Amino acid sequence: MERKTKIEAEAGRQELMITRDFEMPLELLFRAYEDADIVAQWMGTRVVKLDNENHGSYRFETTDPMGNIHRFSGVIHEFCKNERITRTFEMEQTPFGVQLEFLEFEAVTPQSSRLLMHVVYRSVAVRDQILKLPFAQGINMAHNRIEEVMRKLV
Amino acid sequence: MNLRRDVFQAIADPTRRGILLLVATQAMTAGAIAANFGTARPTVSKHLQILTECELLEQEQNGREIYYQINARKMKEVADFLEPFRKMWDDRFDKLEAIMKNYKPKS
DSSP: OOOSEEEEOOTTOSEEEEEEEESSOHHHHHHHHHOHHHHHHHHTSEEEEEOOSTTEEEEEEEEOTTSOEEEEEEEEEEEETTTEEEEEEEETTSTTOEEEEEEEEEEEETTEEEEEEEEEOSOHHHHHHHHHHHHHHHHHHHHHHHHHHHHHHO | OOOOOOHHHHHHSHHHHHHHHHHTTSOEEHHHHHTTSSSOHHHHHHHHHHHHHTTSEEEEEETTEEEEEEOHHHHHHHHOTHHHHHHHHHHHHHHHHHHHHTOOOOO
């Protein structure tokens, strides 16, 4: 199976590169980052604020099934339509701190496009912790599901 | 109930991790596997079914017996802690692609 999304994360470095090819023109791909309503849909979040401009900023909020609100935010250092977005990203109230993101958008053909996302973390340790989050969540979710099933059996 | 069968569900359970360790070195029948655990045979069968559905185990017919063996390719995916991170972004971008395919510019 072809893997559309590629992750390069060299050991011992505090950065990683996410690359993804899309079957859509560059302008449509960029629109998905520009339009707050569309961002809300694919990121699965409420978009509280999205000022897409140089020296702009954004704030997202999500509510988990337990009712806890999680906030994500950052400042937009540079916003260059159909080319690049340079921004920070932070999961608020977590120990991970802020990360720097360089998003580059390019046309591959008139009908396909590519996103390169270069993410820089404060340290190697923070990067590795963040990389392991979905892995740990996967195992936790599995545990929760098993607990749920067990509760129904008792 | 529609439980999505994924590798994390499989490895979250201690008995299933035990089964994987057991068959890592050699293919075994369900009976031989069950003999190693203090649980009822149907319970072990259920674990084998889940591990097979997650593609962590493969079945091989040998005469009248079915042998279970490790699917090395899938095990590698689990061992690779980067895979869930990659999958998270892959799912997110798949969603982006699906949304934009139906996108009609407001004008």
